[in-house]
Amino acid sequence: MQCTRCHADVPDAAHYCQVCGLDAHTDDGARKASFAAKPNESVVSLRLVSTIMPRGAAVRPMTYQFALGLALLVTVIVAATGALPIAVLIAALAMPIVYIVYLYDVNLWEDEPVLVTGLAFLLTAVLGGVWTWLWLSLRGPLTPASSWDDPGLAPSFTGFLVAAVLAPVIGEAIRQLGPVLLAARPEFDDLMDGLTFGVISGVGFATADTLVKHWPLITGGYAGTSDAPTWISLLVLEGFVKPLLMGTATGIACAEFSGLGEGYDGFTPRYFRGVAEAIGANVLFAGGLYLLTFLGNPVLGLVLSILWGLAILAVLVLRIRTALHRGLMEAALESTARARGVGPGLEFCPSCEMPLLPGAQFCSNCGVSVRAAAKVPHVRAEQGEAQA
Numbered sequence: 001m002q003c004t005r006c007h008a009d010v011p012d013a014a015h016y017c018q019v020c021g022l023d024a025h026t027d028d029g030a031r032k033a034s035f036a037a038k039p040n041e042s043v044v045s046l047r048l049v050s051t052i053m054p055r056g057a058a059v060r061p062m063t064y065q066f067a068l069g070l071a072l073l074v075t076v077i078v079a080a081t082g083a084l085p086i087a088v089l090i091a092a093l094a095m096p097i098v099y100i101v102y103l104y105d106v107n108l109w110e111d112e113p114v115l116v117t118g119l120a121f122l123l124t125a126v127l128g129g130v131w132t133w134l135w136l137s138l139r140g141p142l143t144p145a146s147s148w149d150d151p152g153l154a155p156s157f158t159g160f161l162v163a164a165v166l167a168p169v170i171g172e173a174i175r176q177l178g179p180v181l182l183a184a185r186p187e188f189d190d191l192m193d194g195l196t197f198g199v200i201s202g203v204g205f206a207t208a209d210t211l212v213k214h215w216p217l218i219t220g221g222y223a224g225t226s227d228a229p230t231w232i233s234l235l236v237l238e239g240f241v242k243p244l245l246m247g248t249a250t251g252i253a254c255a256e257f258s259g260l261g262e263g264y265d266g267f268t269p270r271y272f273r274g275v276a277e278a279i280g281a282n283v284l285f286a287g288g289l290y291l292l293t294f295l296g297n298p299v300l301g302l303v304l305s306i307l308w309g310l311a312i313l314a315v316l317v318l319r320i321r322t323a324l325h326r327g328l329m330e331a332a333l334e335s336t337a338r339a340r341g342v343g344p345g346l347e348f349c350p351s352c353e354m355p356l357l358p359g360a361q362f363c364s365n366c367g368v369s370v371r372a373a374a375k376v377p378h379v380r381a382e383q384g385e386a387q388a
Contacts, residue, residue, distance in 0.1 A: 001024065003017040003019065003020060003022055003024065006019050006020040006022070008020070010024055011357070016039075016362050016363065016366070016367035017362065018356070018357040018359070018360035018361070018362055018363075019359070019360070019361055019362070020329060020361070020362070021036055021328070021329055021361065021362035021367055021369065023367065032044065034367055035047075035050065035321065035325055036324070036325045036328035036329055036362070036367075036368075036369040036372065037050055037054040037324065037325070037328065037368070037369055037372040038050040038054075038368065038372070039366055039367035039368055043321055043322060043325045044318060044321070044322075045321065046314055046317055046318070047317075047321075048068075048244070048317060049064045049065050049068070051248070051317050051320055051321050051324070052195075052196075052199045052244070052247060052248060052251065052320075053099075053102050053196075054192050054195070054196075054324060054372050055106040055192060055196070055372055063105075064098065064102060067098045067101070068094075068095075068098055068240075071090065071094035071095070071097075071098060071240075072094075072236070072240055074090055074094075075087055075090050075091045075094065075235050075236070075239055075240075076232050076235075076236070078090060079091075079228065079231040079232045079235050080225065080228045080231075080232060081225065082222055082223045082224045082225045082228065082231075083222060083223075084217045084218075084220065084221075084222070084223045084231060085217065085218045085219070085220070085221065087231065087235055088210070088211075088214050088217050088218050088235065088239075089218065090239070091210065091235040091236075091238060091239025091240070092207050092210040092211050092214075092238070092239055093207060094239060094240075095203045095206070095207070095239065095240065095243045095244070095247075096121060096200070096203050096204060096207050096243075099199065099200050099203055100117065100121070100200070103116065103117075103196070103200065112187075115182075116182065116188075116197075118178075119178035119179075119181050119182050120178050120179060120182060120197045120200045120201050120204070121178075121200055121201070121203075121204040122204070123177065123178045124174060124175055124177070124178050124201045124204040124205050124208075125204040125205065125207055125208040126208070127174045127177070128171065128174055128175070128204065128205035128206075128208040128209055129208035129209070129211065129212050131167075131170055131171060131174060132167075132208065132209045132212040132213060133212050135162055135163070135166060135167045135170070136212070136213070138162055138166075139158075139159050139162040139163055154294060155290060155291060155293075155294050159290070160287065160290055160291075163286055163287075163289075163290045164283060164286045164287035164290050165283060165287075167286060168279060168282035168283045168285075168286045169279055169283070171205060171209075171246075171282065172249070172250065172253075172275065172278050172279045172282055174205065175198070175201045175202055175205050175246065175250040175278075176198075176201075176250065176253060176254065176275065178197070178201050179194060179197035179198045179201050179250070179254040179257070180254065180257055182197050183197060183254060183257050183258045183264050184264055184266075186263070188258075189258055189263055189264040190258060190371065191255050191258045191259060191260060191324070191327040191328070192255075192258075192324070192328075192371060192372070193258055194251075194254040194255045194256075194257050194258030194259075194264070195251045195252075195254060195255040195258075195320070195324060196251070197251075197254055198247065198250040198251030198252070198253060198254030198255065199247035199248065199250065199251040200247065201247070201250050201254070202243060202245075202246035202247030202248070202249065202250040202251065203243045203246070203247045205246055205250075206238075206242045206243035206246045206247070207243065209242070210238045210239065210242070213238070214234075214238065229299045230298050230299050230302065233299055233302035233303055233306065234302055236306060237289075237302055237305050237306050237309065241306055241309040241310060241313065242285075242309065244313055245281065245282075245285055245309050245312055245313045245316065246282065248313060248316040248317060248320055249277070249278035249281040249282055249316055250278055251320060252274045252277055252278055252316065252319060252320050252323065253271060253274030253275040253277070253278045254274075255274070255320070255323060255324065255327070256268070256270040256271040256273070256274040256323075257271045257274075259271075259327075260327055277319070281312050281315075281316055284312055285308070285309055285312050288305065288308040288309075289305050289308070289309075292304050292305045292308070328369045328371055328372070349363040349366060349368060349370075350368070350372075351363065351366050351368040356370065
């Protein structure tokens with residue numbers, strides 16, 4: 001039979017087109033009911049792992065879900081005991097550790113771990129830490145403000161401008177630096193590479209931001225259990241909601257920088273639109289957090305801050321899943337079909353392990369995108385060719 005979308009010849013036994021990934025058994029031309037990176041999920045879904053960790057998500061999704069869940073559980077338990085120095089360090093470092101393990105697992109750094117870790121994580125973390133210290137010094141301590149009628153502790157116009165506008169804008173510029181330098185390299189110009197580098201950059205920035213902001217908690221010793229709800233809420237917000245939101249927002253723009261097809265797209269209008277979306281999301285998040293700081297009940301303020309951050313994160317997840325899905329589908333259509341009959345170079349689906357048809361961009365059995373699989377190192381590929 002013939003695919004109705006790209007007109008490729010599809011075997012009668014195939015469920016999905018091997019070229020464009022269309023489900024041959026439905027009339028869903030855009031494949032909205034089957035996410036390209038994980039076909040058993042809908043595109044319009046709030047599945048976090050397959051969104052921010054698309055490579056390998058169809059092979060070992062539970063591994064990353066378990067790691068994130070365990071990190072959150074340990075943070076909550078330790079914070080509940082009052083051991084704040086340990087709890088803050090766990091909350092700050094959990095996300096980057098999980099994500100660096102993910103990068104290693106799918107070999108996203110193409111055998112250049114120092115370069116990728118340095119530019120995508122360490123550079124952003126160092127610059128982010130310095131910037132957080134600077135803007136906190138510029139804002140000064142939270143004090144009563146004459147510009148508001150509330151006689152007690154109240155927000156100020158200057159404080160809001162610094163915390164909710166200046167800090168997020170400069171912060172996003174810092175988070176773009178490392179991923180853009182990486183995505184401009186030929187081995188890292190894939191759309192999912194840009195997305196992933198953006199996420200790890202956001203996670204690195206959030207880690208440094210948390211460490212600088214809450215250094216007194218790290219050096220303050222045991223805090224007791226009387227304020228456990230406050231500490232738990234604070235660390236869930238700072239250690240999990242904030243890095244996921246920052247990483248997802250930055251990933252949207254970096255994915256647009258990488259773009260589709262051969263080579264990276266660069267500084268296109270789509271990229272600047274993505275940067276504007278990332279800045280907008282972070283301004284909304286930071287502004288909400290700043291204003292909620294002044295609620296009389298700290299636990300209520302932190303819980304509302306978590307809910308506010310999760311609402312923004314949900315919108316970003318839907319946005320990035322749509323962009324990633326469309327990118328994978330369009331890249332498959334634009335890809336030049338390889339010659340039929342590849343001889344000993346037969347490839348197998350990383351998800352269902354069925355053989356892939358020559359030139360396939362999607363598995364004809366389960367519909368997973370071949371681009372969503374873990375990378376094969378260039379060095380090993382070259383060695384394999386040499387041996388052949």
